Amino acid sequence: MKAFLKPLLVILVCYLLLKIGVPLVGSILHPGTWPVIPTGVMKMYVFFIVTGVLLMSTFSDEGYDALVGPIVDLYTNPAKAMLKLVTVVLVGALGAYITYQYVKPTFDAPVELRSIHPAPPSSIKAFGKRFSLQKLKNPFRVEDKEQLAKSAEEGGIVYYKNCYFCHGDKMLGKGPFWEGFNPVPANFVNIGTIAQLTESFVFWRIATGGPGLPSEGTPWISAMPVWHELITEEETWKVILFLYEYTGHNPRVTKEHH
Amino acid sequence: MMQIDSIKLHLCLGAGCSVSIKNSFGKMFSRAVLILISLFIISGISTGKSSFLADSLVSPVFASDAQPADSDGEATADGEAAAEEGPSVWAPAPPPKLEASDYPIVEGWNARISVWIVAQLHLFFAAFVLGVPIFVWVIEIVGFITKDNRYDRMAHEFIKVAMTGFSLTASFGGLLSIMLAVFYPDFMEYMVSVFGKTMLIYALLFFVESFFVYTYYYGWDSMNDGGKKKMLHLFLGLMLNISGMSLMVLSNSWAAFMMAPSGLGADGAFLGNVWAAVNGPLWNPLNLHRFIANIAYGGSLTAAYAAFKFISATTPEDRAHYDWMGYQSFFIAIVGLLPLPFAGYWLTKEIYDYSQQMGITLMGGVFAWLFIIQAVLIGAVFLSANYYIWCSLGRTNGADRYKFMIQPLGLVIIFAFLVWFTPHTLVMTSTEMSQVGGTHHSVLGPLGVMAAKNGAVNLLILSTFLSFQMFSRSNTEVVGTGFWAKNGTAIQIGLYTAGIVNILALSIWSYFIPAALRIGLSIPQVVTTLIVCVVAMIIDMLRNRGTRDIAEMKWGNMPIRSQYSLFMLAGSFTWLMGLMGYCRSGIRQHWHVYTVFRDNSTEAFTPTLPYAAGMVTLICAIFLLLILFMFWMPMLASKKKKEQPQPDSAVEAG
Numbered sequence: 001m002k003a004f005l006k007p008l009l010v011i012l013v014c015y016l017l018l019k020i021g022v023p024l025v026g027s028i029l030h031p032g033t034w035p036v037i038p039t040g041v042m043k044m045y046v047f048f049i050v051t052g053v054l055l056m057s058t059f060s061d062e063g064y065d066a067l068v069g070p071i072v073d074l075y076t077n078p079a080k081a082m083l084k085l086v087t088v089v090l091v092g093a094l095g096a097y098i099t100y101q102y103v104k105p106t107f108d109a110p111v112e113l114r115s116i117h118p119a120p121p122s123s124i125k126a127f128g129k130r131f132s133l134q135k136l137k138n139p140f141r142v143e144d145k146e147q148l149a150k151s152a153e154e155g156g157i158v159y160y161k162n163c164y165f166c167h168g169d170k171m172l173g174k175g176p177f178w179e180g181f182n183p184v185p186a187n188f189v190n191i192g193t194i195a196q197l198t199e200s201f202v203f204w205r206i207a208t209g210g211p212g213l214p215s216e217g218t219p220w221i222s223a224m225p226v227w228h229e230l231i232t233e234e235e236t237w238k239v240i241l242f243l244y245e246y247t248g249h250n251p252r253v254t255k256e257h258h
Numbered sequence: 259m260m261q262i263d264s265i266k267l268h269l270c271l272g273a274g275c276s277v278s279i280k281n282s283f284g285k286m287f288s289r290a291v292l293i294l295i296s297l298f299i300i301s302g303i304s305t306g307k308s309s310f311l312a313d314s315l316v317s318p319v320f321a322s323d324a325q326p327a328d329s330d331g332e333a334t335a336d337g338e339a340a341a342e343e344g345p346s347v348w349a350p351a352p353p354p355k356l357e358a359s360d361y362p363i364v365e366g367w368n369a370r371i372s373v374w375i376v377a378q379l380h381l382f383f384a385a386f387v388l389g390v391p392i393f394v395w396v397i398e399i400v401g402f403i404t405k406d407n408r409y410d411r412m413a414h415e416f417i418k419v420a421m422t423g424f425s426l427t428a429s430f431g432g433l434l435s436i437m438l439a440v441f442y443p444d445f446m447e448y449m450v451s452v453f454g455k456t457m458l459i460y461a462l463l464f465f466v467e468s469f470f471v472y473t474y475y476y477g478w479d480s481m482n483d484g485g486k487k488k489m490l491h492l493f494l495g496l497m498l499n500i501s502g503m504s505l506m507v508l509s510n511s512w513a514a515f516m517m518a519p520s521g522l523g524a525d526g527a528f529l530g531n532v533w534a535a536v537n538g539p540l541w542n543p544l545n546l547h548r549f550i551a552n553i554a555y556g557g558s559l560t561a562a563y564a565a566f567k568f569i570s571a572t573t574p575e576d577r578a579h580y581d582w583m584g585y586q587s588f589f590i591a592i593v594g595l596l597p598l599p600f601a602g603y604w605l606t607k608e609i610y611d612y613s614q615q616m617g618i619t620l621m622g623g624v625f626a627w628l629f630i631i632q633a634v635l636i637g638a639v640f641l642s643a644n645y646y647i648w649c650s651l652g653r654t655n656g657a658d659r660y661k662f663m664i665q666p667l668g669l670v671i672i673f674a675f676l677v678w679f680t681p682h683t684l685v686m687t688s689t690e691m692s693q694v695g696g697t698h699h700s701v702l703g704p705l706g707v708m709a710a711k712n713g714a715v716n717l718l719i720l721s722t723f724l725s726f727q728m729f730s731r732s733n734t735e736v737v738g739t740g741f742w743a744k745n746g747t748a749i750q751i752g753l754y755t756a757g758i759v760n761i762l763a764l765s766i767w768s769y770f771i772p773a774a775l776r777i778g779l780s781i782p783q784v785v786t787t788l789i790v791c792v793v794a795m796i797i798d799m800l801r802n803r804g805t806r807d808i809a810e811m812k813w814g815n816m817p818i819r820s821q822y823s824l825f826m827l828a829g830s831f832t833w834l835m836g837l838m839g840y841c842r843s844g845i846r847q848h849w850h851v852y853t854v855f856r857d858n859s860t861e862a863f864t865p866t867l868p869y870a871a872g873m874v875t876l877i878c879a880i881f882l883l884l885i886l887f888m889f890w891m892p893m894l895a896s897k898k899k900k901e902q903p904q905p906d907s908a909v910e911a912g
């Protein structure tokens with residue numbers, strides 16, 4: 001019996017770690033949130049934990065018998081007919097419950113496969129011009145350190161006049177308005193945003209904003225404004241410099257091809 | 259191989275009528291004929307002008323004045339007649355701008371789906387028949403050197419399994435080229451105008467390969483004298499592999515060109531240097547990834563074959579034999595598997611470098627979701643591999659000393675696996691999103707990035723290797739008193755610990771440095787893994803001088819359920835390939851040749867994920883059925899030979 005219960009116990013502990021442990025850690029990192037694991041991911045996690053634990057306990061014949069033995073016994077031992085009946089009913093009820101959860105109507109909006117960083121188009125229209133993103137470079141990223149610092153500083157002014165309200169004074173995506181938006185404004189300090197993008201990508205995202213996203217970026221839900229209608233091309237490049245200078249990230253660079 | 263030629267002939271015969279028919283079918287046929295005839299003409303040029311391969315490869319191909327005006331026979335007449343329809347095709351010209359109506363519609367056929375299915379089946383079989391001869395040859399050499407006849411027998415049996423595959427590979431290849439000519443005539447015209455020369459070499463290499471396949475296979479027994487004749491046989495095997503590899507790198511160059519064209523002018527016109535078109539930025543990454551993947555894939559399929567035979571075996575000798583064979587194939591598959599993620603990353607990195615847009619489509623856009631399935635499958639491969647190794651402990655005589663390690667190892671593997679497939683972008687309901695506080699998950703988010711995945715995959719690899727080392731020593735006991743026999747294990751424990759600490763530390767550190775450097779960090783991680791594996795293996799060898807086998811290995815003493823992990827391995831590999839093949843092809847989106855030649859057919863949309871996954875599943879199912887059939891057929895033959903009624907083992911196995 002011990003050999004039978006041990007795998008179940010391991011699975012239970014893992015499940016609790018995911019169900020409660022992860023949100024707990026998250027709520028310590030970011031007070032006020034309770035970051036549960038999304039259902040889709042949770043299902044995959046649990047599936048592979050169960051599979052893995054079963055594999056771990058059945059590689060030897062003793063382990064296999066210890067696990068399967070009680071089940072076989074339950075189904076074949078006449079003395080356990082009552083227990084068998086209860087088990088069958090319980091397993092059936094569990095199946096029914098899961099099915100019910102699947103089919104019952106909900107008022108949740110359907111989940112969407114949203115790509116935060118969808119592929120950019122090869123060229124974009126902004127500031128009344130067409131830009132080919134493939135070859136686009138930041139004209140203010142120059143060798144001269146002093147010049148660079150000056151441009152970045154000017155970019156800083158642009159940032160605090162326009163972007164701060166959403167992206168925050170420390171660029172953590174927590175400006176005064178952040179809670180009002182879903183998706184939330186990007187956090188530039190996190191390595192998942194500008195740190196892994198090229199400047200031309202960032203230029204595209206700023207110039208055309210949420211509405212400029214392709215359909216897999218669900219453009220209609222992003223609150224990011226279309227900045228080419230509000231600031232100049234020069235200001236856009238300078239604010240990009242500022243984003244990188246402030247966070248200490250370097251833009252991604254791609255190899256030259258001819 | 260034969261098929262292609264008979265088809266060419268057939269089309270030539272049909273060419274006479276093609277000019278008069280003015281419907282789309284006629285146009286289509288005349289184009290197909292044009293392509294094929296040009297192939298013949300070019301072959302005339304290349305053999306006439308220069309017989310030196312490399313020279314002809316780098317020289318301009320389709321100079322319009324090189325078309326021989328006076329070559330005799332039907333070919334020229336038809337060629338000219340067909341060419342009347344448009345300007346000369348062979349002058350360097352940008353690819354045409356096609357309309358949807360330029361794509362022939364064949365009633366009852368969906369062009370894209372047909373080509374998709376047939377191309378993928380061709381790739382499956384090709385990977386199999388290219389992979390198997392590589393390790394067959396290596397095993398044959400091992401048998402030749404060690405004089406252990408079991409290796410020779412096994413190599414022979416492996417190649418026997420692959421033999422049916424050869425004709426199927428060629429059949430699907432023939433079908434594919436016809437389908438491409440029928441459904442995408444303009445595209446093929448363009449590809450021929452760039453690669454005509456290498457396509458001819460490709461077709462000729464078929465003959466070379468089939469020559470070596472047949473002499474290698476049928477000559478096996480008669481050349482098996484352990485001396486000079488065997489050396490000749492090994493030479494045939496070498497040539498078989500060389501011709502096979504040449505075939506692969508040639509066709510890879512077309513696929514690579516379609517993704518990342520090179521050797522073209524600004525308007526997409528071919529500049530005339532075939533070598534420049536062949537040697538594009540993705541060619542070598544693709545060559546490497548496929549070369550390794552083919553070995554792993556071949557190993558996994560022969561392992562599935564052995565499992566199939568093991569389950570249907572009726573005598574203890576057969577069980578022992580197929581258990582042993584399954585183990586060896588499994589070993590090959592795993593040796594191939596371990597370096598694959600790295601080759602995969604190199605390929606992806608080059609895609610990124612070639613085009614940021616394409617890279618993001620692959621890893622960040624719609625296709626990113628397929629990489630989650632890929633990650634899950636790779637994890638499943640690792641899980642089943644480890645399970646097989648753990649089950650293998652049952653064959654040994656001293657496993658009880660090591661069984662305690664399996665629980666912790668298993669947990670590490672599961673944990674690394676969960677990190678490995680944690681998606682970068684999470685799919686959440688709106689309730690979940692408000693609980694999480696946005697789209698960025700503060701705990702899972704950091705696990706979704708490369709830094710975490712690199713750490714996880716290296717841990718997976720190390721744990722799998724550790725499982726394997728545990729198995730390989732569980733049948734031995736220390737008797738010697740040498741330094742390594744006494745201290746080897748302690749040093750290995752230290753080595754593994756240092757390796758794991760280093761990998762984890764690098765992963766954690768890489769969160770704090772810029773993207774460009776971060777990608778570079780994966781290299782020391784890989785190197786750590788490799789060093790630990792290699793050094794631990796060397797220590798094992800030194801240690802083995804002071805050990806002896808406790809008793810004979812109990813081959814055949816494996817539970818049936820372990821064999822299903824071998825099926826699982828083959829199935830996951832197949833699915834993986836299908837999926838990745840689709841990714842590779844799909845990220846071109848609406849381009850035949852990326853950014854150069856637009857695909858304007860009505861089918862040039864990016865399918866939804868369920869549609870694509872469904873297609874891939876369908877193709878895998880077809881392939882696996884064909885493979886099952888291939889496994890089953892030799893059993894028919896051997897049953898006749900034995901001439902005794904046996905229980906129908908194939909049915910039993912199913």
Ligand code: HEM
Pocket residue numbers: 381385513544547548551552555595598599600601602603605606636831834835838839840841842
């Ligand atoms: C254990 C890890 C891996 C396995 C087992 C694996 C396996 C395979 C196989 C079998 C193929 C088909 C090769 C062929 O067509 O002959 C393939 C292709 C491909 N793989 Fe991987 N791969 C692995 C890792 C990766 C990774 C990590 C990436 C990228 C992040 C990747 C990207 C690709 C791509 C883009 C292709 C398409 C190439 C083609 O089919 O032409 N692979 N992979």
